[in-house]
Amino acid sequence: MSEIHFEALRADLDQLSVPRGEVRHLRWLVPPLAIGRTASGDFEVFIRGAEIHAVSPLVKRHLQHGEWRPEAGGAQFSANRIVLPSAQHFASVAALIAIELVRSGIATSGGIQKAFSDVEPIIEMAIRRGALSENIVIGLIGELSVLRQLLLLGKSRSNSMLRYLNFWQGWQEGTRDFRIGDHSIEVKTTRSESAIHQFSGLHQLEPMQQPSGAMEHLYIMSFGLAASSVMGETLPSIVNSIVTLLSTAAEGSDLANEFLRRVSLYGCQSGGGYAHQTMLGWAAYGTRYTHTYIPRLYRIEDPAMRLLRRDMLDDTFVQAKGLSFTVHFPDQVSAFNPVPKWESELDRVIKFSDVI
Incomplete structure (x- = not known):
């Protein structure tokens, strides 16, 4: 995954179709990290594992830890979720966040919190354009x-x-x-x-x-x-x-x-x-x-x-x-x-x- 370039991942997310009903389509990039899309068209970034902590109050409001399903009837998984709006340019934002998380070592042992903290400023900038203060x-x-x-x-x-x-x-x-x-x-x-x-x-x-x-x-x-x-x-x-x-x-x-x-x-x-x-x-x-x-x-x-x-x-x-x-x-x-x-x-x- 670390060798995948931005444009390749961005093109892959373009093909991530909007599902129907109470389902979501997921792309697992590395074991702890996935990007999903819901029936409303929103992009979701999932970081699997224990609850992680944000420093930015804005990011903290958008970070949600819980149990999620990849699709109707699929096995639940425990993860932290950040939702980005459905506008097409947010596919680029989701791709950027994912690549930076991988580069920061999210797939290494104990690297989830550290990688998130490194990338949090980028996440904050993305959210600031996607939701109300x-x-x-x-x-x-x-x-x-x-x-x-x-x-x-x-x-x-x-x-x-x-x-x-x-x-x-x-x-x-x-x-x-x-x-x-x-x-x-x-x-x-x-x-x-x-x-x-x-x-x-x-x-x-x-x-x-x-x-x-x-x-x-x-x-x-x-x-x-x-x-x-x-x-x-x-x-x-x-x-x-x-x-x-x-x-x-x-x-x-x-x-x-x-x-x-x-x-x-x-x-x-x-x-x-x-x-x-x-x-x-x-x-x-x-x-x-x-x-x-x-x-x-x-x-x-x-x-x-x-x-x-x-x-x-x-x-x-x-x-x-x-x-x-x-x-x-x-x-x-x-x-x-x-x-x-x-x-x-x-x-x-x-x-x-x-x-x-």
């Missing part, structure tokens, strides 16, 4: 938490659920996360135990004039999310819950498929997006997240909100364009800010906006 994952979970609540409100009404789905704008770049008439919501997530959030510009905190001529009513929805091994929700589980809600609507599966399309576009400007139907079983998306504090919905127009304003910069050398900053929102700004119950406030906003 954890920051984007928790951002998406935050937005989907709001969307699910809106859809639950819509389920009790006779209107089209598409209208409620369309409230979510965060899957598109450069817009508010949610627009409900003249009301808008920017969703922020943090892994902190306090509402400490990063802002990419003053525009995220500045109400804007609407096409109707009215001034925008802007809210900040604050979530604190931390990884948990025993409780909370994963990204696939919250996506599944929304698919179930949408599937019960009159529009049925078409609406659910449109939702999944929009989810797949979220954050894809930084790499690959989350394709639910093929990635729901990926180890990288199997992390549970639980709340570090009760979610809060802040009203920006409250006079008690002590925020940076554009006019404050007029007498300084600081330019608003390109400015980024951190805001630490207190637990309580004023008597009714954050709102006592964010779910009830969403219901009030929908009714007030006359969008139903």
Whole structure:
């Protein structure tokens, strides 16, 4: 195997067909190492043996140790697995990883962990282009938490659920996360135990004039999310819950498929997006997240909100364009800010906006 060149292995993987059903096609390169392909088209790199350990947090999220089968009815084998997306160029990435593992001595006695550690930087670079970062994952979970609540409100009404789905704008770049008439919501997530959030510009905190001529009513929805091994929700589980809600609507599966399309576009400007139907079983998306504090919905127009304003910069050398900053929102700004119950406030906003 050490004499096989990249192009030869790459051509071999091109011939590795996509199987049907709950099977996978495998190519064993050396006894501890195989490359597989699943029914979803994903490429898998298997390192047989005991659990290995990654240094990179990103690689650690994608590394999964378990029992696997080469095909339906085949004998199980214990191995570490890394999944790469189905896009054809990832055949080249899988080939590169495999060749470097062999060159690093993965087939030698006791060489599995050492070879993996040597090649881990290459694996990290490959994964970075194939999956969402954890920051984007928790951002998406935050937005989907709001969307699910809106859809639950819509389920009790006779209107089209598409209208409620369309409230979510965060899957598109450069817009508010949610627009409900003249009301808008920017969703922020943090892994902190306090509402400490990063802002990419003053525009995220500045109400804007609407096409109707009215001034925008802007809210900040604050979530604190931390990884948990025993409780909370994963990204696939919250996506599944929304698919179930949408599937019960009159529009049925078409609406659910449109939702999944929009989810797949979220954050894809930084790499690959989350394709639910093929990635729901990926180890990288199997992390549970639980709340570090009760979610809060802040009203920006409250006079008690002590925020940076554009006019404050007029007498300084600081330019608003390109400015980024951190805001630490207190637990309580004023008597009714954050709102006592964010779910009830969403219901009030929908009714007030006359969008139903």
